[in-house]
Amino acid sequence: MPYLTSAVLGAALLCFTVLGLRARRVDGPLDDYVTARNSQTASTLGLSFLASGMGAWILFAPPEIGAFVGPVALAGYAIGSALPFLVLGLFGPAIRRRLPEGRSIGEYAEACFGAGVRRWVSLVSILYMACFLAAELTAIGAITGLLSAVPPELVVIGVALATLLYTALGGLRASLATDRWQAWLLLALLAVVGGVAVMRLPALPAEAVMPSIPPVDALSVALTLVIAVTAANLFHQGYWQRVWAARDARALGQGAWLGGAVTVLVVAVVGGLGILAAMSGLALGEPPIPFFALLSGAPDWLALPALVLAVTLVASSVDTLQNGIASLAVAGAGRRGLSLRAARWVTVALMVPVVVIALQGLSVLRLFLIADLLCAAIVVPVLLGLWPRMSAAAALAGGVAGLAGAVLPGWVVTGSLAEGLLAASFPAGVPTLPPFLGALLASTLVGLLVAWWRPARAPHTA
Known part of the structure; x- marks a missing residue:
């Protein structure tokens, strides 16, 4: 079984790599590498917002919020996950007019406030995205250990290297190309894994009740999640890149609404699985992992598509983060003539400390x-x-x-x-x-x- 699992995961990563490399422009300029300027349709952007925003975190956080806090806080989480897209869809046209040749949140901050604020904003953005990267790679290691006998380190390094190969060579276009396929794949796998797991749940006991906490506390958690998730994701350079990648302002707005709507639906559904796990009386584990508790009563074969789902989620977010961090560094040094080759090496160099942290299995x-x-x-x-x-x-x-x-x-x-x-x-x-x-x-x-x-x-x- 470990050999089959390794082969399937390797095939999935190979497919993502091939898709990404096919989309790259061999002789494209540095600007195209980091922005793919004015090239993407609304549907492509919508799927990209969905795929790049999703990650292994959706298998942990929303189910836990649903299982222990209830639907009100889960609604806050779902809304907070989608709001950054809607904010950029709303403000994006003005940002494009203000900075038509822009490439990053740092350049936007510099155009509005000067170099001092740009450095501050860029530092916060890089810190946030580095945390996100480490968390995603740590999560795929943990999920691999839960669902298979494959060494977690092998999958962590495999995901990092595969995504690094096509993002370093293909830039933003490679990330956007893989996002389209990853979005559809993660929706299909989520439907299969979630559907089979729910079908195999035991009947809900007569005394089952919806998880909840006092309304004031639930609203407090919901508001906390809306503020935290929205504010943090507005410093996600990968999302800002898509402001300029959009074909025009209309495509940006429509793509943002599409990505936001599907994101709300996905987070709500996955969180709802956590609610079902809690209501059914399943042992949720310590620390609690309601989504994976659902799989305990499912057939053994379901572990493989669940692991492919996790790898797809992590790859779709990691490639966006890799390219986002590199593009922020490029935008900060662009006036000093940073070359395309240097931009690629920046992408590689930034991943080394992140992978080292992820291999420690620490909580971030x-x-x-x-x-x-x-x-x-x-x-x-x-x-x-x-x-x-x-x-x-x-x-x-x-x-x-x-x-x-x-x-x-x-x-x-x-x-x-x-x-x-x-x-x-x-x-x-x-x-x-x-x-x-x-x-x-x-x-x-x-x-x-x-x-x-x-x-x-x-x-x-x-």
């Missing part, structure tokens, strides 16, 4: 939450760059206020600055609302106040 949830909080502290001031009055001073003041606002709730409750800092670092690895809400409100209010008090000297136009 706490680091993920800290990165999410950093994003929440500056996301509104950055987006307000499209407002003519918004200045670099206002953006910086808003960002600093956001960081202070993240610490303030814990400081006020405990009376200790140290405890406030500790609370903002999520010591239990659990997302809590006060730091995120404090960061969002403080950054917004201070940014707006400073912009009204000291507006930009040379108002920009969107």
